[in-house]
Structure formats: C-alpha cells, structure tokens
Amino acid sequence: MGKKLYHGAAYYPELWDERVIEEDIIEMKKTGINVVRIGEFAWASMEPEEGKYDLSFFKNIINKLHENGIETVMCTPTPTPPIWYSHGHPERMYVDRDGKVMGHGSRQHACTNHPYFRERAALITENIAKEVGSLPGVIGWQIDNEFKCHVSECMCHTCKDLWHLWLKERYESVENLNEAWGTKIWSEYYHSFEQVPQPGPAPFLHNSSLHTMYQLFSMEKIAEFSDGQAEIIRKYSSAPITHNSSVFFSVDNERIFKNLDFASFDTYATIENYPAYLINSDLWRNFKKDRGFWVMETSPSYAASLASYAAPHPNGYLRVEAAAAYALGAEAFCYWLWRQQRAGCEQPHGSVLSAWGKPTVGYENVLEVADLKNEIEPIILSTAPSQAEVAITYSDRGKAFLKTESHRNLNHRSLVTDFYKRILNMGIHRDVVPEGADLEGYKVLFTPFIHYLSSEYIARAREFVEKGGIWIVGPLTGGRTENHTVHTDCALGELEKTAGVEVLYTFPMDDSGTVGRAFDISAPLGMWSSVFEANSETSVGVIEEGLAKGKSFITEHKLGGGKIVMLGSLPIGESGDLQLQKLVHHYSEEANVTLRSDVTQGTIVAPRQGDGFSVWFVINMDGNGGSVTLPQQGVDLQTNTVIEPGKLEIGKFEYKMIQFN
Ligand SMILES: [Zn+2]
Numbered sequence: 001m002g003k004k005l006y007h008g009a010a011y012y013p014e015l016w017d018e019r020v021i022e023e024d025i026i027e028m029k030k031t032g033i034n035v036v037r038i039g040e041f042a043w044a045s046m047e048p049e050e051g052k053y054d055l056s057f058f059k060n061i062i063n064k065l066h067e068n069g070i071e072t073v074m075c076t077p078t079p080t081p082p083i084w085y086s087h088g089h090p091e092r093m094y095v096d097r098d099g100k101v102m103g104h105g106s107r108q109h110a111c112t113n114h115p116y117f118r119e120r121a122a123l124i125t126e127n128i129a130k131e132v133g134s135l136p137g138v139i140g141w142q143i144d145n146e147f148k149c150h151v152s153e154c155m156c157h158t159c160k161d162l163w164h165l166w167l168k169e170r171y172e173s174v175e176n177l178n179e180a181w182g183t184k185i186w187s188e189y190y191h192s193f194e195q196v197p198q199p200g201p202a203p204f205l206h207n208s209s210l211h212t213m214y215q216l217f218s219m220e221k222i223a224e225f226s227d228g229q230a231e232i233i234r235k236y237s238s239a240p241i242t243h244n245s246s247v248f249f250s251v252d253n254e255r256i257f258k259n260l261d262f263a264s265f266d267t268y269a270t271i272e273n274y275p276a277y278l279i280n281s282d283l284w285r286n287f288k289k290d291r292g293f294w295v296m297e298t299s300p301s302y303a304a305s306l307a308s309y310a311a312p313h314p315n316g317y318l319r320v321e322a323a324a325a326y327a328l329g330a331e332a333f334c335y336w337l338w339r340q341q342r343a344g345c346e347q348p349h350g351s352v353l354s355a356w357g358k359p360t361v362g363y364e365n366v367l368e369v370a371d372l373k374n375e376i377e378p379i380i381l382s383t384a385p386s387q388a389e390v391a392i393t394y395s396d397r398g399k400a401f402l403k404t405e406s407h408r409n410l411n412h413r414s415l416v417t418d419f420y421k422r423i424l425n426m427g428i429h430r431d432v433v434p435e436g437a438d439l440e441g442y443k444v445l446f447t448p449f450i451h452y453l454s455s456e457y458i459a460r461a462r463e464f465v466e467k468g469g470i471w472i473v474g475p476l477t478g479g480r481t482e483n484h485t486v487h488t489d490c491a492l493g494e495l496e497k498t499a500g501v502e503v504l505y506t507f508p509m510d511d512s513g514t515v516g517r518a519f520d521i522s523a524p525l526g527m528w529s530s531v532f533e534a535n536s537e538t539s540v541g542v543i544e545e546g547l548a549k550g551k552s553f554i555t556e557h558k559l560g561g562g563k564i565v566m567l568g569s570l571p572i573g574e575s576g577d578l579q580l581q582k583l584v585h586h587y588s589e590e591a592n593v594t595l596r597s598d599v600t601q602g603t604i605v606a607p608r609q610g611d612g613f614s615v616w617f618v619i620n621m622d623g624n625g626g627s628v629t630l631p632q633q634g635v636d637l638q639t640n641t642v643i644e645p646g647k648l649e650i651g652k653f654e655y656k657m658i659q660f661n
Contacts, residue, residue, distance in 0.1 A: 003381070004034075004377065004381070005326060005331060005332070005333075005373050005376075005377045005380060005381070006034055006035045006071075006294070006331060006332035006333070006334070007032050007033055007034055007035070007322075007332070007333055007334070007369060007370055007373045008033055008034065008035035008036055008037065008073075008332055008333070008334035008335070009028070009033050009036055009037075009334055009335040009336075009337060009338035009352060010036070010037045010038075010040075010297060010334065010335065010336045010337040010338060011024070011036040011037065011038050011337070011338045011339075012038070012041070012042070012337070012338075012339075012341070013038060013057075013058075013061045014042045014045040014057065014058075015341065015342070015343070016339070020339075020357070021061070021064075023357055024338065024339060024353070025064065025065065025068050025070070027352075027353055027357075028068075028070055028338070029068060029069065029070075031352060031363070031366050031367060031370055032366075032367070032369075032370025032371075032373065032374070033070060033338070033352075033370075034069065034070055034071060035070065035071045035072065035073060035139065035332065035334070036065060036070060036071075036072055036073070036338065037072070037073040037075060037142060037296065037334065038058065038061065038062075038072060038073075038074065038075065039058060039074055039075040039076070039077055039128070040075035040076070040077055040079065040142065040144070040145040041077055041079060041080045041107065041145070042058070042077050042080075043077035043078070043080055043081055043082050043124060044080070044082035044083070045057065046058065046077060046124060046127070046128065047082065047124055047127070048082070049084060050084045050085070050120075053124070053127040053131075055127060055128060055131035055132060058074075058128075058131075058132060059131055059132055059135065062074070062132055062135050062137040062138060063135065063137060065137055066135070066136055066137030070137075071137055071138075071139040072135075072137045072138050072139065073138075073139065073140040073141065073142050073242075074128065074132055074138050074140075074141055074142070074239075075141070075142040075143070075144070075145065076121070076124065076125045076128060076141075076142075076143055076144055076229055076233075077124065077128075078112075078121045078124070078125070078143075078144045078229070079107045079108050079144050079145045079146070080107045080109075081109070081110045081117065081120065081121075083104055085110065085117070085120060086103070086104035086109065086110065087104060091114075091156070091157065091158075092110055092111060092114045092116060092117060093109055093110055093111060093156070094108065094109055094110060094111050094151050094154050094156065095111070095154055095155040095156040095159075096151070096154075096155065097152075097153070097155060097199070097200060097201070098200070098201055099155060099200055099201055101156075102151075106150070106345070107145075107150065108148075108149070108150045108151045111154045111156045111158055111159060112147075112154070112221070112222060112225050113154065113156075113158050113159050113162055113221050113225075114156070114158045115158070118225070118228070121225070121229070122228065122229075122232060125229045125232045125233065126232050126235075126236075129232055129233045129235065129236035129237055130236050133233065133236035133237030133239070134236065134237065138237065138239050139239055140239050140240050140241070140242065140262070141230075141233050141237065141239055141240070141241040141242065142241075142242055142243060142244055142264070142296070143226050143229045143230060143233075143241060143242070143243045143260070144225075144226070144229070144243065145244060146244055146245065146246065146249060146266060147222050147225075147226070147243065147245065147249060147251050147256070148218075148222060148249045148250040148251050149246070149248070149249045151250075152215075152218065152250035153198075153199070153214055153215060153217075153218040153250065154218070155198045155199075155200045159198065159218075159221075160198055162217075162221065163196070163198060163214065163217055164193045164194055164196060166217045166220070166221075167193050167196060167213070167217075168193050170213075174190050174191065174192055174193050174196075177190065177193070177196070178190060180209065180483040180485070181207055181209035181210065181483060181485070182207075182209070182485055183207070185207070186207075188207055196210070197210070198214060199211045199214050208404050208405060208480075208484040208485065209483045209484045209485060211403075211404040211484075212400055212401055212404045212483075212484040213483070213484070215250070215400035215403065215404070216252075216397065216400060218250065219250070219251055219252040219255065219396065219397075219400065220252070220255065222251055222256075223251070223252060223255040223256045223258075223259075226243055226256050226259070226260070227259045230259055230260060240261035240262050240291075241260050241261045241262075242260055242261065242262045242263060242264045242294065242296070243256055243257075243260060243264070244264050244265065244266050244294075244296035244297060245257075245263075245264070245265055245266070246265055246266050246267065246280075247279070247280070247283070247394070247396075247399075247413055247416075248413060251396065252396040252397060253287065253396050253434070254287065254395075254396065254434035254435060254436060255396075257287040257288060260288075261288070261291070262288050262291045262292070262293065262294065262331075263284045263287035263288045263291075263293045263294070264284070264293055264294035264295070264296040264332075265280045265284050265293070265294075265295065265296065266295075266296055266297035266298070266336070267280050267295065267297070267298050268297075268298065268299055268303040268310065270310050270311050270313070271311075271313060271314060271317050271621075271622065271623065272311075274321075274621045274622060275417060275420060275421040275424055275425075276413075276417050277298075277321060277324075278324060278328070278424060278604065278621075279416070279417055279420050279432060280295075281293070281295075281324065281325050281328035281329060281330060282328060282420070282430060282431060282432045283394055283432035283433075283434075284329075285328060285329035285385060285431070286431055286432065286433045286434060286437055287434060291331075292329055292330060292331030292332075293329055293330055293331065294330065294331060294332040294334065295325045295330050295332065295333045295334060296332070296334050297334060297335070297336035298321065298333070298334070298335060298336065299313075299335065299336060299349070299350040299362075300313075300318060300335045300350055300351065300352050300360070300362035300363075300365060300366050301313050301318070301350035301360065301361055301362030301365070302349075302350040302362075303349060303350065304346070304348035304349045304350065305345055305346050305348065305349065306345045306346075306347065306348065309348055312350065312361060312362070313362070313365065314623055314653075315364070315365060315653075316365070316368075316623065316652065316653030317365075317621075317623065317653060318362065318365035318366065318368065318369055319365060319368040319369055319372050319653065319655075320619050320620060320621055320653050320655060321333075321621075322369045322372055322373065323372055323376070323617065323619050323655045324604060324606065324617075324619050324621065326373070326376060326380050327376075327380070327385075327606035327608065327617035327619065328385060328606050329384075329385045333369065333373070335351070335352060335366070336349070337349065337351050337352075338351060338352050338353065339351055339352070339353045339354075339355065339357075340353065340354045340355040340360070341355065342355040350362055352366050372655075375638075376657065379608075379615060379637060379657055380608075382610050382611075383608035383609055383610040383614075383615050384608060384609055384610075385606070385607070385608055385609075386429060386595060386607040386608055386609045386614065387441045387609070388429050388430050388431040388441075388442070388595065389429070389441075389442060389443040389444065389591070389593045389594065389595050390423065390428050390429070390430045390431070390442065390443065390444045390445075390446070390588065390593060391430065391431045391432070391433045391437070391439065391442045391444070391445050391446070392416075392419065392420060392423065392430060392431070392432050392433070392445075392446040392447075392448070393432075393433055393434075393435055393437070393445065393446065393447045393448075393450065393457075394416060394432045394433065394434060394435075395434070395435045395450050397435070397452075398412065398435075398449060398450035398451060398452070399412040399413075401450070401451035401452055401480060401484060402415075402449065402451060402476075404484060405451060405480070405484070407508070407527075407528055408510065412449065415448070415449050416432075416448070416449060419446070419448050419449070420432060422577065422580060422581060422584065423446075423584060424604070425601050426581060426584060426585065426596070427596050427597040427598055427599045427605065427628075428584070428588060428593065428595070428596045429595040429596065429605070429606075429607050435450075435454070435457055439460060439461065439463075439464040439469065442464065442469060443468075443469055443470065443588075443591035443592065443593055444469065444470045444471075444472065444587055444588060444591045444593060445461060445464060445469060445470070445471045445472065446472050447461070447471065447472070447473045447474070447477050448474060448475060448476070448477060448567075449475070449476050449477065450476075450477045450478070451476065451477070451478075451479060451480040451484070452478070452480045452481065452482055452484065453477060453478045453494075453495055454482065455494055458494055458495055458498055461473075462498055462559070464562070465559045465560060465561075465562040465563065465564055466559055466560030466561060466562065467560065467561060467562065468560070468561035468562045469562045469591070470562055470563055470564075470565060470587045470590065470591045471562070471563075471564045471565065472565040472567060472583070472587060473495065473499065473564065473565065473566055473567065474530070474566055474567035474568055474569075475527050475528075475529065475567050475568065475569055475570040476527060476528055476570070477495070478492040478493065478495035478496070479491060479492055479506065479528075479530070481493065490502075490503060491503035491505070491506055491530060492530065498559075498564065499555070499557050499564045499566050500538065500555075500557030500559070500564065501532045501533070501538065501555045501557060501566050502532060502533040503530045503531065503532060503568070504531050504532065504533055504548075504551060505531055505548075506528060506529060506530050506531065507528070507529065507531070507547070507548075508527070508528050508529070509525045509526050509527065509528075509529045509546070509569055510526040510527065512546055512547055513545060513546045513547075514529075514543060514545060514546030514547065514548065514569075515543070515544050515545035515546060516541050516542065516543050516544065516553045516554075516569060516571060516579075517541065517542050517543075517544045518540055518541030518542070518553075518554050518571075518579055518582070518583065519540075519541075519579060519582035519583060519586055520582070521575055521578055521579040521582060522544060522575065522579075523571040523572065523573060523575035523576040523578070523579040524571070524572050524573055524575070524576060525543070525546075525553060525569040525570065525571055525572065525576075526569070526570050526571075526572040526576075527569060527570040527572075529553065529568050529569035529570075530553075530566070530568035530569070531543070531548040531551045531552070531553065531568060532551060532552040532553065532555050532566065532568055533551065533552065534550055534551050534552045535552070535555070538552070538555045538556055538557055539552040539554070539555055540552075540554040540555060540556050540565070541553045541554030541555075541567075552568075553567075553568040553569040554566065554567055554568065554583070555568075562591075565583075565587065567583070595607055597616075597628050597629065597631075598628060598629050599618070599626065599627075599628040600626035600627055600628070601622075601626070602620065602621055602622030602623075602624050602626055603618065603619065603620045603621065603622075603625075603626030603627070603628065603650055604617075604618075604619050604621060605617070605618050605619075605628060606619065612661070613659055613660060613661045614659070614660050615637070615657055615658065615659050615660070616628075616630075616634070616657070616658045616660070617655060617656075617657055618648065618650055618655065618656045618657075618658065619650075619654075619655040620650045620651065620652060620653055620654050620655070623652050623653055624652065625649070625650055625651050625652045625654070626649075626650050627647050627648060627649050627650060628647075628648055628650070629645075629646060629647055629648070630643060630644075630645050630646060630647075630648050630658060631645060631660075632645050632660055633645055633660075634658040634659055634660045635658065635659045635661075636656060636657070636658055637657040637658070637659055638656065638657060643658060
C-alpha cells in the first residue's frame with residue numbers, strides 16, 4: 001500500500017459457484033476493480049464444525065484474484081459466529097437494554113466479551129492469519145465488520161462481571177465510586193462493586209454516571225477485542241490492519257484506531273446530505289495522519305435492505321464522491337457490494353453487478369470512477385492534503401455523554417455535522433480531529449458539544465492558545481465532570497478558570513425568548529446555555545432579550561499570544577446561522593487563516609501540497625455547478641492550459657485540478 005490508489009468492492013465468493021466467480025473476475029477487470037475485501041461474514045464456511053478449519057477455498061480465491069491483478073483485504077469473520085457457537089447457548093448471546101437475549105441469525109448476535117467467544121474468535125483469527133497471511137495477494141486486513149453498528153452495550157452476565165472489574169480498576173474502592181457518582185441520591189448507595197447494576201430496565205432514567213460509564217466500559221472492551229485480533233494477525237502477516245467504522249456506531253474510534261495501522265470508514269449518505277459524506281474524510285484522515293484512509297464501503301448507487309431503500313445517486317455523483325475522497329486523503333474507494341446478494345436481508349442493496357450478472361443502474365458510474373482514478377492517480381501520489389489551519393474536535397466519548405444527557409433528543413452526529421457544514425460552506429479548508437490530536441499547525445480550534453473536557457485536553461488547548469491560537473469553546477461544552485456530574489466549584493470547572501470568565505448560571509434557552517447580539521446581528525438563542533457575567537473587556541455577545549438580559553453569551557479572553565472564545569449558547573434559525581458564520585469569519589480573519597476560498601455552496605476546494613507546488617481539486621458535489629475565484633495564475637491539469645486568476649466556473653458534477661507554482 002501507499003504507492004497506488006485503490007478502487008475496490010466487497011466480495012462474497014463463498015456465496016457463488018465457480019462459473020460465477022470466473023465471470024466476476026472478468027467483470028472486475030473491466031470495471032477497474034483492483035482490490036476486494038473478503039471473508040467478513042464467512043465464519044461458517046471457514047469453520048463449518050467447531051474446531052474444523054478449512055481455508056483452502058479462500059486461499060484459492062485470493063491467489064486467483066492476485067493472478068488477475070486484483071488484491072485482497074482479508075477480514076476476520078467475527079460478526080457472524082456459526083450455529084455451532086450459538087445453538088443452545090443463550091448465555092453466549094448479546095443481551096439488549098431491555099434484557100432481550102438475541103438468537104442466532106442476522107449479525108452481531110453474540111456477546112463479544114464472553115470468554116468462549118474471545119477464545120473461538122482468537123482461534124479462527126489465528127487460523128486465517130496462518131493460512132493466508134503470507135500470500136502475496138493479501139495487502140491488508142480488516143478486523144471484524146462495523147463493530148456495534150446494530151448493537152450497543154451488552155447487558156449479559158459476562159458483561160456484568162467485567163463491568164465490576166472495570167469499575168474496580170477505575171475507582172479502586174466502592175466508596176470512591178459512591179462519592180464520584182453521588183449515589184446518596186435516590187438511595188442508590190452501593191456497599192460493594194458487585195452490587196452496581198448495569199443500566200438495564202428501570203422505571204425512569206438511570207444515574208448519569210452509571211449510564212455514561214457503562215458506555216465507556218463497552219467502548220473500551222470492543223477496542224480491546226480489536227487489539228487482540230490485530231496482535232494475532234501480526235504474528236503471521238506484515239500487511240497493515242484496519243477496521244471499517246463510522247461516527248454512527250457505539251464505539252470510540254480514536255481508541256480503536258490507536259492500535260491499528262490504517263483507518264477506514266463506511267458511509268451511505270445520499271447527495272442531499274453530501275456534507276455528512278465529506279465529514280468522514282476530514283475526520284478519518286486524522287486518525288492515522290501518516291497514512292491514507294480507506295472508504296471501505298459506499299454504495300455504487302443506493303443503500304437498501306428488506307426494510308428500506310435510499311434514493312439512488314444521480315448520474316455523475318459517484319465520480320465526484322470518489323474525487324472528493326481521494327483529494328481529501330483517501331487511498332481507496334470501495335463499494336458495498338460487488339454482486340447483488342441472492343439471499344439474506346440485504347438482497348435489494350445497490351451493487352455493481354446484479355445477482356443475474358448484468359450491469360446495474362450504477363455500473364456506468366463505476367466505470368467513470370475507474371477513469372477518474374487513473375486520471376488523478378499521479379497527481380494524488382505526488383501531493384498530500386494541505387495542512388488545515390482550522391480544526392474541529394470530534395469525540396466519541398463526548399457522544400456517549402450526549403447519549404446519556406440528550407436533553408431534547410439531541411443527536412451528536414447531526415449536531416457535529418451541522419456545525420461542520422457551516423465551516424465547509426464558508427470555503428474553509430478544515431480538519432475534524434480526535435480529542436488526542438496534536439494541535440500543531442492549526443490557527444483556530446473549535447470544541448463544540450463535548451459535555452466533559454479532560455484536564456489533558458484543556459492543557460493542550462491552553463498551550464495552543466498561548467502559542468497564538470484562537471480556541472472557540474462551546475456550545476454545550478465543559479459543563480460536566482469526568483464522572484458525568486455537575487461541577488461544584490464553578491459551572492464549567494477547570495475550563496471556566498482557564499477561559500477567564502465567570503458563569504453566573506446555566507439554563508435551557510430554547511423557547512425562552514432569549515435573543516443575543518454579536519457581530520452586528522441579533523439572533524434567537526437555544527440549547528442548554530451558559531450565561532457569563534457581562535464585562536466590557538471580555539464580552540463579545542450580549543443577551544438583549546429574555547431572562548438573562550444584559551449578560552453575555554460570547555466572551556473573549558486573551559492568553560499568551562492567542563485567545564479563548566467562549567460560546568455559551570447556540571444561536572439558532574437563519575439569523576443564528578448568519579451570526580455563527582460571522583463568528584467563524586471574524587476569528588478566521590483574526591487568526592490569519594489563508595486556506596480559504598469563495599467557492600460557492602455545493603462545490604468544494606480540496607487543497608493539496610506537493611514539493612514546491614500546490615493543487616486545488618475543485619469539485620461540484622450537488623449537481624448544480626458553481627464557481628471559485630483563483631487567487632493566482634494556475635495550470636489546469638486536465639487540459640494543460642494556463643488559467644488566469646479570477647473566476648473559475650465548474651459545471652454540474654465536474655471536477656478540475658488547478659496547479660499553482
Ligand atoms: Zn455481554
């Protein structure tokens with residue numbers, strides 16, 4: 001990996017006969033597919049009876065594909081344990097929040113923490129790695145598939161015991177836990193760790209600490225499971241390892257990718273929601289900064305299952321999806337799936353070939369992606385995504401806190417995507433970064449929607465500010481402790497002291513008639529908000545109507561060479577959006593953000609840096625065309641002609657590559 005671009009598909013040869021496989025390979029070559037991902041649901045084909053392993057079929061397939069110039073990402077099949085594992089063993093199965101025990105079938109039906117599951121999973125992983133790990137066709141590994149996409153925290157007895165051990169490790173004594181969680185409330189008080197329940201059925205909501213800690217426990221356990229598989233694979237193979245994840249699943253992506261070699265994601269966003277597609281690239285690029293990420297799954301046309309289907313992509317959209325991914329740092333763009341399934345619950349899902357072997361409605365678009373990949377490959381390989389100056393912190397742990405405390409059904413993913421979309425639409429090149437990211441190179445940092453900020457994060461952000469950065473914190477950030485309780489020293493704890501503000505009180509501003517004025521715009525304020533003491537030196541946004549009239553909702557505090565800006569509330573509606581745009585604009589100007597263009601909404605600029613030159617990928621995502629002003633003379637790399645500075649028009653689903661020297 002690393003020396004070429006990949007165009008791939010998920011492939012399930014175990015479901016087809018030899019004739020179909022022959023046909024598939026011929027068709028893959030025609031469509032420019034140079035990598036397939038196989039094996040992730042094939043446990044029963046690899047170990048039909050407990051302890052009887054047969055990898056010969058997969059070995060042959062990998063070799064045959066390799067002979068035909070198609071490489072393989074090999075998967076471990078642990079999302080679908082076979083019937084010999086499940087049958088008659090309800091104690092091995094996943095138990096949901098209501099106490100319902102899963103039966104065999106579908107996928108993710110087993111508890112991934114059960115010791116016997118771990119044992120069998122390790123054995124099948126070892127057998128696969130031993131058999132195919134050194135084959136020249138295997139260029140990468142994928143562990144399992146979409147951890148926790150259908151399930152979240154398991155409530156089985158095994159998990160209960162592990163939960164108690166986890167708590168012991170975290171709190172040492174049950175007295176510490178009682179104190180941290182404030183368990184005198186509602187007589188929750190525990191005398192031993194063994195008494196601490198799981199957040200299962202209850203008449204009303206669970207204690208916030210219990211609910212959030214159980215999620216963190218579950219996230220840690222699934223990451224440990226991933227670590228363990230990776231360790232086994234590494235004994236037999238030097239090919240890099242990934243997992244296909246998403247912002248949507250109940251996992252801590254930062255933690256999972258910490259011990260893997262490259263990052264990949266699955267996305268099925270439709271064209272209406274193209275920012276939700278793009279945010280993945282801007283985030284996944286930052287889980288493994290030194291290595292291209294993979295779009296491991298996306299539909300060539302539409303996602304579907306027996307129960308639903310999405311709108312198909314308009315012609316031309318798939319190609320710009322691929323262009324955007326590659327330009328924003330992808331090494332691979334892969335479909336789910338190659339050949340439509342003839343059985344199971346995903347028969348209707350979009351594919352490259354139909355179950356009867358004919359091209360699907362998306363087929364021509366796949367051919368376009370193949371051409372695109374060949375065209376841009378030398379440009380992508382000689383450049384890298386430019387260092388962004390603006391970063392937005394993304395936190396799956398923050399997502400867990402928000403799931404516990406969702407107020408009016410707040411959804412972490414849509415909150416973060418909406419926040420991101422504004423910055424995207426303003427033509428600012430941006431990174432979405434995990435909590436632990438190095439902040440070197442950034443000028444502006446946004447930290448929205450993270451109820452709890454660690455001391456470590458605050459210290460790193462503080463250092464960033466002292467060195468000249470502008471840190472914009474909020475809304476809904478910092479108001480909870482690490483144990484998901486309210487601070488008692490001041491409203492925002494350590495953050496408040498660092499930010500040089502005084503929070504008077506907090507309250508929900510939705511429907512309260514609160515109006516805030518900042519950057520010459522008045523806008524209604526919403527969401528759970530912090531109200532700051534008005535101070536002529538620090539106040540930037542003033543509440544002009546409502547319960548906190550005269551107080552402040554945006555403050556600035558100079559620190560070292562930079563400043564901390566507190567955004568205590570969420571301006572809402574059209575005027576709120578405008579006010580936030582002005583805020584972003586104001587601080588980007590102040591911080592001298594230069595990687596920005598006036599690109600029209602629906603079109604993006606993805607800047608890349610080469611040795612002594614830069615390239616702008618200008619890509620129309622929404623099918624309406626657009627334009628951007630080129631700051632200097634450039635060369636259009638498709639036509640090899642000089643383009644003068646000024647307005648550049650981009651047609652419907654068009655992309656251009658402009659080189660600046
Ligand atoms: Zn369990």
